[in-house]
Amino acid sequence: MATPGISIAHDTMIKDSWARCREFGLDHRSLPAFGQLPPQQVCQLLERHRVLSLTAHQQVLPFYENILSNANCLILLADNQGQVLNSWGTQRFVEPTQGLGFVAGACWIEQAAGTNAIGTALAGEQAVHIEHDEHFLKANRFMTGSAAPIFDASRRLVGVLDLSSDSFLPPSYTLGMVKMISQTIENRLILDQFQNTHFQLTFNTGLDNLDSQWAGLLIFDESGHILCANRRADSLLGTSLLQASIDELFRTTLAEVLDQSNGQPFALQASRDNRFYGQLKRPKAPVLPLASLPRSGQPVAGALPMAVGFGDAKIEKAFEQAQRLLEKNVPLLILGETGAGKEVFVKALHQASTRAKQPLIAVNCAAIPSELVEAELFGYEKGAFTGAHHKGSIGLIRKAHKATLFLDEIGDMPLAVQARLLRVLQERCVQPLGSSEQHPVDIRLISATHCSLRDQVHRGLFRQDLYYRVSGLNLELPPLRERTDLPALVRSLWNQHREPRQTAGFDSHVMALFERHPWPGNLRQLSNVIQVALALADGELIGTAHLPEDFFADLEVCNHSGVTVKTADSPAVSGSYGNLNELLQACGGNISQLAKHLGVSRNTVYKRLRAQV
Template sequence: MENPLFSVEGRDLRVRDARTAFFEEGTPADTLVPVVGPVVKSWSRCVQIGLDAHVPSAKDIGPVSETQLREIRDRNAFLLSHARGVLSHLYEQIRSTGSVVILSDSNGLVLEGLGDPDFVNRADKVALKAGAQWGEGQRGTNAIGTAIAEQQPVEVVGAEHFFDCNAFLTCSASPIFDAAGQLLGVLDISGDSRSYERHTLGLVRMSAQLLEKRLFEAEFGRELLVFFHPRMEYVGSLQEGMLAFNQGGELLGANRCALDLLQLNRNMLGKVDFGMLFDQPFGMFVDRSVRDPHALSSLPCRHGERVYARMNLPAVLVPPRPVATPSPAVSAPARPRKPECTEGRVGFSCLDTGDARMGAAIRRATRMVGKDIPLLILGESGVGKEMFAKAFHEAGPRRAAPFVALNCAAIPENLIESELFGYLGGAFTGARKEGYTGKIQQACGGTLFLDEIGDMPLNLQARLLRVLQDRVVIPLGGAKPVPVDISLVCATHRNLVDAVKTGAFRQDLYYRVNGLTVTLPSLRERDDIRAIVANIITIETDGMRDITVSEKVLEFFERYGWPGNIRQMHNALRVAVALLDDDETVIDSSHLPEELFAMESDGDELLDKAEPRARRIEVAPLQGAESLETIERRAIDQVLEEEGGNVSAAARRLGISRNTLYRKLGRM
């Protein structure tokens, strides 16, 4: 039988007696602390700032505007991007309990919430929704505001709320701190006080610790992270200590557990190094971790205790780039091996060819590698958004799993749904008998790349949002949810913020896919044109030919506007490589497609600054009913004569290879 002293009814009785004593009889708060704990201290604060427990409307304010909410969310983008997965996971634990999961900023303003529909309607009546302010100064004693004031996890049940209108709520909240110990926000579960559960506060506290762990790993994603605990089985748990070191062994960051275990304070960050904490050379520990990243090492601490530790090396360590002197011509390496950069598998090291803006985008994306954070790639058509997405996939732990791409703008609207979600056999007229596994399921365990997501129809945006929230997909014609585990990367050339304002793109989906945004520069803005040319030639020749590009063509490439960006350049160089004869090793203007110069009004002027273009072929008028073979022969003879018998030059003007021209001459 439950002890009445600890039952919900017993607690409510004690609280109501305390309210009477405090608000009506003037009993000092200190004498009531043993009865209602930190709650009465909050009551005192509320009274001191002039709140009246019986008149909530005096201080009651409505939610901020949509514009203000967007601005506040933008300021809290780092927190939101890492918290959304935790929010979804936490909601799954309390689904159908008549509760709502809430994330607020450091001032108590609600940023996002997930909840059961029946309770959400009641919660909205007390403004427990996005944009509402729940600091103690506005809402009196409540879990969010009081957790901020106390800087510790807080539970506020029923009549413990300062205002009577909130007495139907039970709320459990835990503050969220960054690696520097600064308050970032609050995680909260609110529900009907009649459904109070003692374990809720522990669940919220654990979720806040998980979020703090993710924030720490994201902030120091490019550093050397050490995870440790005196007990071996605690390494990898939420109780482990986390330390961040730079490559010189200097301590950059530590979580709260690490500070407690090592008896440190935050003022020591940046002032101590690995050797001052542990009785082992830093280089030795790093070398051991490189050989076996998953092994636990026994580390002796300077204060006498031993801990078990492992080091997490960053996925990509980018060394300082040497300054190269421009050469008069760019060549692809002639090595009889498969090149590092291929169209099938490409890494960030291939894309990072010296441009500052591209390098910055790569470094930002690298910090998200291995994290459950969606990546949004912005940029003009043809700048290499899909290549960037592939490199992001290759850099992470999912590299061995599928990379599945879907261009939302290239598929008819009536087919996107079945392509994305799949369908069961016979789900609609024309459906395959065996059904179809959609792109989302195909990408399970790997990466789903949604190109031009800004062109996705609104009705499918709602379905995609549900998949991202619930991590399950229901194929067309099916009823059973299928769990999916995907890393999401999206791309668009559109301005999604404007699309949200006009209603063309869902705001909630925008915040779901916009975990980290990187913008890729257009080709005309980049200063690494020569390196890009070399990479493309390497791809086209598979690294097996030593091909150079003439200086005049390179200068033309650097002046040209490239409306089609890298895609256009790649196509131009693919044609140029194909037009090279077997004994030719230099690409000049005669190898470039004429369409390259016709796409802009100043194409001829740009080309004139590079090299003279081959003369136009003007064949004499037809002489009676000539056959096609006769006309071809006359054209070849005329061009050969004009080129002084130079077969290579004639072949270039005719747009065919020298071997093809020899074959045609052999038949004549």
């Protein structure tokens, strides 16, 4: 007979667990083998699961203080190996001989502790309630326990939450409580990873429960592809959501969803006719998506942030290599033209690393006056030089201790400063100006430059020994004109800069010109062009008349270089444009029609007409 309030499958779970315990060689008189980790290994365990522990603490504490503080119970958080990480509540009900099972590092897998809430929830990867006599070991029958597994944003089992007590709280109550708290933790893990960088859609059956932890949660990118979903979303929609899209799941278009006001509820109908209320939240930052968090300190192969690219093979390979080597403390040198996205690439690398919780200390070596570079990098004692701050400064390198140091445009660093930087990288110590004291530093180094450091070395402008210190792996980012993901980048930047009412998109002529443009300013130029076009179009379809003048100047240079630029239905646009007066007469004297025909702005037509007079 199943325990009241628990599903019929409960009896089967207990029978299967007891069978496993017998296979493990346990009997009812066996004592739990919780294990006692040395203090150093406990510290390593807690550090390895720091994010999970911190997230759980933030979510569990309010529930315990507001709901469970008067109950004689204990909440335990364990990792996916059944090892205890944290606890909340009282141990008054714990048998004195069993106290070691409720401290950090204690192991509750079935092989060690028999049938129990933590171990059995892990074995079955589902929530479970274990009554007193359902524990396989008699030593554990002083308590009841409910536990629910915790999955991360990638649906990996990362831990389990347990509520144990000697009281006779209703099983449905304790089981429902751990399910609710574990779902809250899962939602927080998802949001912490994605909410600043992606669109977030919460949906539920009623307006009053949109903010509930039981609401469905979808994370999707600017093209509508689902990147992550909580398990509640699976349950509400009755399907697995990975690889799905907004258009497939709901009877609405992506544009209609994106047109909703930020945070305002709206009606939503699923493709299976279920009716919901939804709430859209836009990214807090203009970066689209960050890589998945690494597991156990290892980078995730192929997890390319869309802030960096949308599938370009060269960038995918560069990011994967950079992730792997950065974790092994190999210095990286990022090469690429100005505006090619080197800084965005580095920021995404840092956010995907195990040092993401620490700051990224970025230094533009070309922007700091040469007289101040040493002081800014290495710090100084008070009174070290005229104009020094009266309190001194620790310097940017020491600020990057235990974090990531990014030296942008390192090729512009003065030779004298290069010598000091080399010494820091060799000795891993910093000596501030005016001081004799050495300060140890633990940094991961990424450098970037738009010029060839090898050429700089040959010309005597960059130290050869420093070059080999900073270039453990050289990675070259392709310029925008060579990238294969330009259309997706255009859509991403358009979505980033547009207002909610601006949904018209681009004229086909504009997209054709974008594909053929040389983009000497790379991503920075593309972003500027799209911002100008959005402002001029003011909600209309973006056409060639909305593009800035210098956009067409670059096209003319491209034409004179022997590249023919065509729009979708117009003749080749050459640098001379032929006889514009004849073309204008053919267009009935309509300047706008001629500009569209040629794929240029009206201002360009006026200029060319004046030049031909």
